Structures are given as C-alpha cells and as structure tokens.
Amino acid sequence: MKRLPILLAIGAFLLPVVIRGLWFYRGFYKPTHSITAPEYTELFLPTSPPGVKGTEVEMVDASGIIVLVDWAHENKFDITELEGFINILTELGAAVEIVQSPYSSGDPYSSDATPLDQRLKYADAYIVIAPSATFSDDDVQHLTHFVERGGRLLVTCDPTRVVRGLSSYDYESYYVYSLGSVVAANSLLAPFDLTFSDGFLYNLLENEGNYRNVIFRSFGEDSLTAGLSTVAFYGVSSIVTNTGTPLIIGDRNTLSSRTDASGEWAPLVRSQNGSVIALGDLTFLTPPYDQIADNQLLISHLIDFLVSGERQQDLSDYPHIFQQPVAILESETFDLAAETLQTILGLEISLDSLDLQLSIVEEPSPDLDLIAFDSYRPSEDLRLLLEPFKGLVLPEDSEDGSLSVPGFGQLNPAGIGTMLLSRTDGRTTLILLTNSRDELITLAEMLANDELYRCLLREHIALCKVGVGEGFDSISDLGLYNYDDTFYEQFPFTDEPFLPTPIPTVTP
Amino acid sequence: METSEDKLNSRRSTLGTLALWVALPLALGILFSLMIPRPVIGLINLNDAIYSYSANDLIAQINYARDHPEVRAIVLLLDSPGGTVADTEAIYLELIKLRQSKPVVTIVQGMAASGAYYLAVGTDHIITSPSSMVGNIGVIAELPPEPVIQENIATTGPYKMSGTPRDSLLREMEMVKQGFYQAVMLGRGEKLQIGPEILLRGQLWTGSEALQLGLVDEIGSQSEAITRASQLALIRNYQVSDLRELTGLSEPFPYYFFIETPDGVLTPYPKAPGTYLLYIPPMDRRLP
Numbered sequence: 001m002k003r004l005p006i007l008l009a010i011g012a013f014l015l016p017v018v019i020r021g022l023w024f025y026r027g028f029y030k031p032t033h034s035i036t037a038p039e040y041t042e043l044f045l046p047t048s049p050p051g052v053k054g055t056e057v058e059m060v061d062a063s064g065i066i067v068l069v070d071w072a073h074e075n076k077f078d079i080t081e082l083e084g085f086i087n088i089l090t091e092l093g094a095a096v097e098i099v100q101s102p103y104s105s106g107d108p109y110s111s112d113a114t115p116l117d118q119r120l121k122y123a124d125a126y127i128v129i130a131p132s133a134t135f136s137d138d139d140v141q142h143l144t145h146f147v148e149r150g151g152r153l154l155v156t157c158d159p160t161r162v163v164r165g166l167s168s169y170d171y172e173s174y175y176v177y178s179l180g181s182v183v184a185a186n187s188l189l190a191p192f193d194l195t196f197s198d199g200f201l202y203n204l205l206e207n208e209g210n211y212r213n214v215i216f217r218s219f220g221e222d223s224l225t226a227g228l229s230t231v232a233f234y235g236v237s238s239i240v241t242n243t244g245t246p247l248i249i250g251d252r253n254t255l256s257s258r259t260d261a262s263g264e265w266a267p268l269v270r271s272q273n274g275s276v277i278a279l280g281d282l283t284f285l286t287p288p289y290d291q292i293a294d295n296q297l298l299i300s301h302l303i304d305f306l307v308s309g310e311r312q313q314d315l316s317d318y319p320h321i322f323q324q325p326v327a328i329l330e331s332e333t334f335d336l337a338a339e340t341l342q343t344i345l346g347l348e349i350s351l352d353s354l355d356l357q358l359s360i361v362e363e364p365s366p367d368l369d370l371i372a373f374d375s376y377r378p379s380e381d382l383r384l385l386l387e388p389f390k391g392l393v394l395p396e397d398s399e400d401g402s403l404s405v406p407g408f409g410q411l412n413p414a415g416i417g418t419m420l421l422s423r424t425d426g427r428t429t430l431i432l433l434t435n436s437r438d439e440l441i442t443l444a445e446m447l448a449n450d451e452l453y454r455c456l457l458r459e460h461i462a463l464c465k466v467g468v469g470e471g472f473d474s475i476s477d478l479g480l481y482n483y484d485d486t487f488y489e490q491f492p493f494t495d496e497p498f499l500p501t502p503i504p505t506v507t508p
Numbered sequence: 509m510e511t512s513e514d515k516l517n518s519r520r521s522t523l524g525t526l527a528l529w530v531a532l533p534l535a536l537g538i539l540f541s542l543m544i545p546r547p548v549i550g551l552i553n554l555n556d557a558i559y560s561y562s563a564n565d566l567i568a569q570i571n572y573a574r575d576h577p578e579v580r581a582i583v584l585l586l587d588s589p590g591g592t593v594a595d596t597e598a599i600y601l602e603l604i605k606l607r608q609s610k611p612v613v614t615i616v617q618g619m620a621a622s623g624a625y626y627l628a629v630g631t632d633h634i635i636t637s638p639s640s641m642v643g644n645i646g647v648i649a650e651l652p653p654e655p656v657i658q659e660n661i662a663t664t665g666p667y668k669m670s671g672t673p674r675d676s677l678l679r680e681m682e683m684v685k686q687g688f689y690q691a692v693m694l695g696r697g698e699k700l701q702i703g704p705e706i707l708l709r710g711q712l713w714t715g716s717e718a719l720q721l722g723l724v725d726e727i728g729s730q731s732e733a734i735t736r737a738s739q740l741a742l743i744r745n746y747q748v749s750d751l752r753e754l755t756g757l758s759e760p761f762p763y764y765f766f767i768e769t770p771d772g773v774l775t776p777y778p779k780a781p782g783t784y785l786l787y788i789p790p791m792d793r794r795l796p
Contacts, residue, residue: 040687
C-alpha cells in the first residue's frame with residue numbers, strides 16, 4: 001500500500017520534467033557518421049622530377065658560329081637570365097651578340113645598334129625571346145630571307161612575360177591591361193606557318209609543383225627530342241601549325257587556358273623547312289629550372305639546333321661574303337682613274353668595317369678574294385672567271401646581242417648591270433659586268449652603298465638597273481630619279497568642278 | 509460507526525497525503541524541469557574576410573557554443589571571400605571539433621569563396637541562395653622577391669626577409685591546396701558530381717550551379733537553415749540567438765584586412781603579402 005504514494009510522487013516529480021523535455025527535445029543528437037579533418041601531417045610537398053646531368057650531353061663544336069639575341073623589340077627578359085644558355089654557346093666556341101634597336105640606346109652609331117639587316121649578313125642563328133614590340137615588315141623580310149639561306153631562328157614566348165600598364169592617366173577611366181609577347185612573336189612567325197596561341201597551358205592533376213608548371217612526356221621524333229623522357233615547362237604557351245612538326249605534345253590532362261580543354265597542345269614546334277623553332281617557355285632555360293627533369297638535355301638540343309645550320313651566303317650578304325683581303329682586278333673598262341677613284345674608296349670603306357684590306361691587282365691571286373669589273377665584252381682573264389656560271393651567255397656570244405643569265409633568262413643588256421658571285425677553293429670572286437664604264441661605276445656604288453635591295457637577286461647573281469634601257473627616250477621616262485616638269489604643266493588645273501565623263505554608249 | 513467528523517478527518521488525511529505524495533513532488537518537478545534549458549540555435553555570422561580578428565571572434569563563438577549545453581545547433585551565416593590560410597584552418601578545425609557534439613548548418617548569403625567554402629565543407633549541411641557565389645577552391649599568393657643584400661639591413665640567411673624561396677612557396681601553396689581538397693572530399697564526399705580537374709580550377713559557381721555540382725546541399729534561406737539545424741539537433745520550440753551577442757563580442761571592423769584607398773574605398777586586396785585562401789576579384793581601377 002505504501003508503494004502507490006511513492007510511485008505517485010515519482011510520477012508527479014517527473015511529469016513536468018518529461019513534458020518540458022519533450023516540449024523542447026525530440027531526442028539526443030549523435031553524429032550520423034565520423035567527423036574527421038584532413039590528415040594534415042600526411043600532406044606532402046611536391047618534388048621535381050630528377051634531372052639529367054648536363055655532362056652526359058654530347059655537344060658540337062661551334063667555333064666561328066655567330067648567334068644574335070634580339071633585344072630590339074622591347075623583349076621582356078633580362079640578358080642575365082640567359083647567362084647559362086649563353087655560357088654553353090660561348091664554351092662551344094660560338095660568339096653571341098645582342099641586337100639592340102637603333103633607337104633604344106639613344107646612340108644610333110653604337111655598334112650594338114647596327115641595323116638588323118646588317119647583322120644578319122654575318123649571323124648563323126637568331127634568337128627572339130618574349131618580344132612585346134611587333135616586327136616591322138622589313139624585319140620580317142630580313143629574317144625570312146635569313147632563314148631561307150640556312151640561318152636558324154628560335155622564337156620563344158612566355159605567358160609569364162607580359163607587359164602591364166595603365167590605359168590612361170585619367171584616374172577615373174584607366175585600367176590595367178596586359179599584353180603578352182604572342183602578338184609580337186606571331187608577326188615574325190607568320191611566314192613560317194607557326195602561331196603562338198594566346199593564354200597558357202596547365203595541368204591540375206599532374207604538374208611540377210603548380211598547375212601552370214606542366215610536365216610533358218610525349219615527344220615527336222626529331223633530333224631536338226632525342227633521348228627526352230620528361231620535360232617540365234614553367235608557364236608555357238602553345239603553338240599552332242599546319243605544316244610544321246609538333247615536337248613536344250601535352251597529354252589529355254594538359255589544358256589550354258583559352259578553352260579549358262585538352263587538345264594535344266604543342267609548346268615546341270619546328271617549321272616545315274626545319275630552320276625555325278617556336279618555343280613556348282623561357283623559364284626552363286633559367287636556373288634552377290634548367291636542371292629539372294630532362295630540361296638540360298633539351299637545352300643542349302636547342303643549342304645544337306642553333307649552331308648546326310648550314311648558312312649559305314649570297315650577294316645580299318656583301319661585304320660579309322669576303323673572308324680574306326680583297327683585290328680589285330683592273331680591266332680596260334675599269335681601272336684606277338679619276339672617275340673610278342671615289343667608287344674604289346667606297347668599296348674600301350665598306351670592306352674596312354670587316355678589317356679587310358683592298359688592293360688593286362692586274363692578275364688574280366689565290367690569297368686574295370677578288371672583285372672584277374668589266375664590260376659585257378670581257379677580257380680573256382675575266383672569261384676564265386666566268387666559267388663557273390653555266391648558262392651565262394654574254395651579248396657578244398649570242399646571235400641577237402642579248403644577255404642570258406641563269407635564273408633570269410634572256411634579256412636586253414642595255415642599262416642592266418650584272419653581279420656574279422662564285423666561291424672556288426676558299427676564294428670568293430665577285431664579278432661586275434655592264435655595258436660601259438659609267439654603268440660600272442654606278443653598279444659598284446650600289447654595291448659599296450649596300451643598295452642591292454634595288455636589284456633582282458637570285459642567290460649568287462644580281463641584276464641591277466644602272467642606266468637607260470632601249471626604248472626609253474630619256475632617263476626621265478624611268479620615273480625613278482627625275483620627274484618630268486611638263487607633266488604638271490599639262491595637267492588641266494581649273495576652277496570648274498570635276499564632273500566624271502559619262503561612259504560612252506554603244507549603239508548597235 | 510464512523511461519524512461525519514471522522515469522515516472529514518479522513519478526507520483531510522487523504523488530502524494531506526495527496527499533498528505530500530503528489531503536489532509537492534509535482535512542484536519540485538516543475539522547479540526541476542525549469543533547469544532543462546530551452547534549446548538555442550546559435551547564429552554565427554561571418555560577413556568579413558577571414559583574418560586574425562575575425563577568426564578570433566568566430567572561434568570565441570564556436571567555443572561558447574561548445575561550452576553551453578543550451579546551444580544545441582549552430583547556423584553559420586557566410587558572406588566572405590575567404591582569407592588567410594592559418595586562420596581559415598584554425599576555424600575549420602574548431603568547427604570539426606564542435607560537430608562532434610552539435611550539428612552545424614551553413615547558409616551562404618552572398619559568397620562563400622575559397623577559405624569561406626573551406627569552412628562550409630566543415631559543416632553538416634550547406635544551404636545557399638540561388639545566386640550566391642560558391643567555390644573558388646584554391647590558394648593565392650604573391651611570390652616573394654628574389655633574395656637581395658641590403659646595405660643597412662643585415663640578416664643571417666638569404667630568405668630571412670622574404671621568408672621562403674619563390675619556388676618553395678609555390679610548392680607550399682600546392683600542399684595547402686591538397687589540404688583544402690581533402691577537406692572538400694571529406695565534407696562533400698560522394699555528393700560531389702565533379703572531379704578534381706574541374707573542382708580545382710578555382711572557379712566560382714552560382715548557388716544553383718553549386719547545387720548541381722554537389723558543392724552544396726540545397727537552395728534555401730536562413731530560416732530553412734535554422735529549421736534544418738533544429739532537425740539535425742532533434743529540437744523544437746527553440747530560440748534563435750546571435751552568438752556574437754551572447755559571447756559579448758564587439759562589432760567587427762573589416763578595415764584591418766583590406767587595402768583602403770585614400771578616398772575610403774575598400775579594395776579587395778589584402779594589406780599584407782602572404783598566402784591566402786581568398787577570392788580576389790579583378791579590378792579595373794587601381795591606385796595611381
């Protein structure tokens with residue numbers, strides 16, 4: 001009987017507790033699954049792929065090779081960054097020269113500011129890195145011609161080398177802009193069907209410490225990729241080509257920032273003619289990145305590429321076509337006289353820039369390079385010198401008095417000067433032929449004044465206009481040196497408004 | 509024969525007994541039940557970057573929630589571009605600890621970018637408004653300069669001034685990113701509809717996109733977040749309290765972290781160089 005009151009008491013006590021508890025709570029919280037944080041102690045610092053020792057790489061002898069480094073197009077790199085690369089070149093015997101813009105140093109007479117076309121006359125390879133100023137048509141033409149003659153061209157862009165600036169000085173409207181080197185580089189590479197893509201490549205899944213540092217393991221077969229197994233680039237552009245050969249190719253996880261898509265992107269491409277390389281990274285050439293993976297081996301291959309071109313010189317390379325002291329071979333048409341003295345002096349000055357002496361001889365000497373002047377009725381001595389030029393028929397040897405020049409065909413020699421370059425047994429011979437002494441002087445002055453761009457050039461032969469051709473009444477008809485005053489007198493100046501002449505109608 | 513007086517006495521005795529065995533325990537029970545607190549859903553607001561001051565505030569509120577049993581669930585209200593790595597990780601670890609005993613629900617009100625999303629994945633449930641910005645998983649840092657020797661500042665090592673070589677910093681960033689990625693995988697797990705090749709691009713998604721990709725759990729509002737927190741905590745008839753007020757913290761002051769222009773405009777750029785879990789939007793206007 002006593003239990004009931006006790007139960008009542010307990011019930012009475014618990015009732016409000018239970019009611020309040022159930023009013024607020026439906027149960028006790030317990031996590032449905034284990035709650036854990038990342039294993040921070042097990043995170044790892046990404047390490048670089050091991051590198052190949054530079055000493056294992058066989059290098060070629062590059063004595064006498066001249067490599068030019070472009071510094072004339074607001075290039076976004078420091079020469080010291082290329083120190084290692086240049087050191088290898090110089091250790092191999094190559095000479096490296098920096099090409100500055102004639103306007104950049106403020107001293108147009110500085111040796112560094114020699115115009116590009118003059119530099120290319122004696123260069124074997126040309127390196128362009130991260131340019132931000134576009135190449136002029138003239139520059140492109142010079143470099144294209146340089147490549148056509150066996151010169152090697154290496155063009156490198158780097159998406160990390162961008163020009164940053166403000167669009168305006170007006171605080172309210174200016175904004176930061178970035179301009180990469182792609183546009184400038186592409187202005188040079190267009191003739192070779194190589195185009196740098198804007199943006200950069202990246203790989204989020206496998207990389208060299210950062211998504212923008214891309215590891216490449218797929219290579220095209222080429223001397224530039226021989227022995228490569230892994231290459232790491234640090235901020236890299238890709239190159240598009242239809243006719244060139246991609247030499248390094250990204251895997252399917254290598255994406256372009258332009259599309260965020262994969263597409264076998266190629267950061268190293270060789271042009272169809274084999275003499276131009278487009279490369280999408282500069283950083284891997286610099287320490288310490290040059291020691292990562294097989295980068296050093298790739299650098300060695302690039303150096304091999306630069307120094308192993310077979311540079312062929314032609315007339316446009318004057319005066320660098322000569323390697324030893326030069327003699328002028330006198331002839332009846334061209335001898336040392338008052339009229340020719342100035343011309344000879346001009347030639348001497350042009351050769352002086354190469355420290356080559358000029359002398360006048362009556363007979364060729366094997367120790368001297370030769371410049372021979374004569375008319376289209378040459379002496380027997382000169383005829384011997386013309387023997388290497390098969391297909392050359394002088395006017396006096398043809399029935400109709402025409403001149404036949406290999407590569408140019410048959411033409412009227414009137415007013416035309418011919419330059420012929422040959423190299424035999426290490427001796428260079430340059431022959432200048434015209435109709436007259438005056439024309440020879442004109443032709444020689446064009447040579448001395450480096451005006452061969454006014455001539456038609458076919459490697460070792462040039463045709464230049466040095467006088468008046470048949471069919472012209474006077475030199476004024478050429479419209480080159482003079483103009484005819486009467487042309488203006490004849491022009492019907494009038495205050496009357498100009499009305500177009502109606503098209504005549506034809507009546508059947 | 510029982511008299512009416514006896515009956516009265518007996519009734520009095522019964523009532524006395526009843527008072528003794530029922531009313532008194534009931535009164536005691538009522539008094540005792542008052543000791544059962546009304547459950548509280550604590551609101552923790554982060555509408556600032558994550559840096560030392562804001563992190564200390566958040567950690568103080570998380571500790572309060574953990575130490576006070578009446579706080580049965582927490583709703584984390586995020587509108588933040590993220591912030592420093594160390595402070596983000598510190599808050600994240602406190603959230604993980606708190607979740608052992610109390611559920612935490614996140615509501616994204618504007619932005620949960622980078623470090624803020626790091627915090628979100630450390631909670632039990634993520635709700636976002638349709639156009640809030642979510643994601644930006646990754647690390648950002650300004651690389652230190654190359655070591656130089658200064659005439660009048662002597663150091664005992666080349667990296668004493670910069671702290672780390674440039675290349676090392678890149679690799680350290682990668683390690684921080686790995687931790688972030690692991691936190692996302694732990695928090696979202698099988699809910700994620702995208703792989704690391706997309707997740708780690710650093711992209712910001714709208715709330716709707718984030719839901720499709722599995723970065724968040726649902727589209728909703730703050731009240732839905734509170735309801736969800738109450739469901740997880742198994743509570744009802746709760747009250748909602750701002751833990752900042754309960755903790756007695758002063759109002760936040762965001763000017764500690766961001767660069768301020770001379771005319772008082774707050775830029776999205778942090779004052780101090782360093783490594784951040786931070787979203788920095790592109791700016792078209794900069795200081796001269």
